[in-house]
Amino acid sequence: MQNEKLLQxxxxxxxxxxxxxxxxxxxxxxxRAIYRDSEVPYGKIYTVLEALAGKGFVEVQASRPKKxxxxxxxLALDVFFEKRKSEIEREMAVLKGIVEEAKQALKAVQxxxxxxxxxxxxxxxxxxxxKFATSIYGEVKTSICVIPPIFGMPVIACLIPEITRxxxxxxxxxxxxxxxxxxxxxxxxxxxxxxxxxxKKGLDVRLFQTFNSCFGVVDDSIVVxxxxxxxxxDRVLSVVKIRDIGLAKNLKEEFEILWNEGEKLDxxxxxxxxxxxxxxxxxx
Numbered sequence: 001m002q003n004e005k006l007l008q009x010x011x012x013x014x015x016x017x018x019x020x021x022x023x024x025x026x027x028x029x030x031x032r033a034i035y036r037d038s039e040v041p042y043g044k045i046y047t048v049l050e051a052l053a054g055k056g057f058v059e060v061q062a063s064r065p066k067k068x069x070x071x072x073x074x075l076a077l078d079v080f081f082e083k084r085k086s087e088i089e090r091e092m093a094v095l096k097g098i099v100e101e102a103k104q105a106l107k108a109v110q111x112x113x114x115x116x117x118x119x120x121x122x123x124x125x126x127x128x129x130x131k132f133a134t135s136i137y138g139e140v141k142t143s144i145c146v147i148p149p150i151f152g153m154p155v156i157a158c159l160i161p162e163i164t165r166x167x168x169x170x171x172x173x174x175x176x177x178x179x180x181x182x183x184x185x186x187x188x189x190x191x192x193x194x195x196x197x198x199x200k201k202g203l204d205v206r207l208f209q210t211f212n213s214c215f216g217v218v219d220d221s222i223v224v225x226x227x228x229x230x231x232x233x234d235r236v237l238s239v240v241k242i243r244d245i246g247l248a249k250n251l252k253e254e255f256e257i258l259w260n261e262g263e264k265l266d267x268x269x270x271x272x273x274x275x276x277x278x279x280x281x282x283x284x
Contacts, residue, residue: 010077011084012055015040015048020057023070030065056080120242129239130158136218136241137162143172145255146216147208149226149236157187164195167202175205176258177265185267199267206262217252221245 007017015038022038023029035045049068052058056079061067070076123132137144137159144166148156156163166173188199216224223242229235 010080012052012057015044016052016055016057019045019048020052020070023058023068024073028061028067028069030067032065034068056083118242118244120240120244123239123241124237126236129236132224132239132241133159134162136216136222136224137166140166140171140218141169142219143174144216144218145174145176145252145259146224147176147211147214147255147258148216149214149228160191160195160199164198164202167198171202173203174259175203176208176211176255176262177205178209178211179207188267203267205265205267206259207265208258208262211258215251215255217248217255220252221248223248223251 003021004014004017007020008014012020018038019034019040022034026033026037031045031049032042034040034049035042038045040048046066049058049060053060053068057071057076059069059071061069121132123129163173188196191199214226214228216226218224221243223244225240225242227237227239229237
């Protein structure tokens with residue numbers, strides 16, 4: 001049963017898997033012997049064996065009656081893999097072309113918007129929150145202003161690729177962090193040189209001692225609210241994404257006040273401290 005499942009997992013149907021395993025066991029055989037051993041219905045056995053031959057698992061002797069031989073599994077599976085790989089690559093190339101065409105076509109769709117339009121969604125589990133964050137950095141067009149909670153560090157770690165792509169698009173990213181968030185520099189120091197260069201150039205970070213709340217404003221139209229766990233401020237309870245231009249404007253003004261009062265964090269200097277922990281002490 002396990003072998004049949006493995007063969008089905010790679011793409012054979014149940015009858016094909018059963019017939020191939022029987023033929024491996026029986027050796028060169030006629031269809032009648034194979035159907036009896038595999039329990040494939042006799043009315044389907046020839047169709048199944050011909051399908052296996054087409055996929056490279058069976059050789060057919062054109063005698064009367066026909067005889068069949070199982071191809072060595074290692075060879076058959078390698079050939080099958082390469083064939084499926086080529087098919088998938090062709091399918092992906094076609095799909096990519098259709099996707100690009102669809103992108104261009106759907107840009108022309110006119111969306112009717114109301115000035116009072118408000119829409120919100122909520123993420124609760126860690127996986128949902130990561131999807132939230134990924135979608136935000138994937139969709140942002142111009143700017144992101146964030147006051148992240150301490151528990152945002154694990155999420156930021158998985159967001160580095162999306163953040164760098166946003167920077168490549170010219171998105172302005174500003175982070176207002178507390179001193180406890182200095183672990184950010186430790187995370188950045190582990191990135192490859194090319195990625196690190198983009199992050200140092202594209203991230204603008206400032207320090208502020210305390211926050212009453214943690215939130216983000218995306219493209220001056222989307223608000224992201226972080227809700228900490230009531231019993232543990234370092235754990236996230238939920239994240240809410242709200243499309244509300246009015247609320248975004250108000251929170252952006254609050255962010256600007258804190259930003260102007262914050263202490264600029266020199267990422268290059270902080271990264272040097274991370275690489276050379278004793279440097280600061282020696283300078284003092």
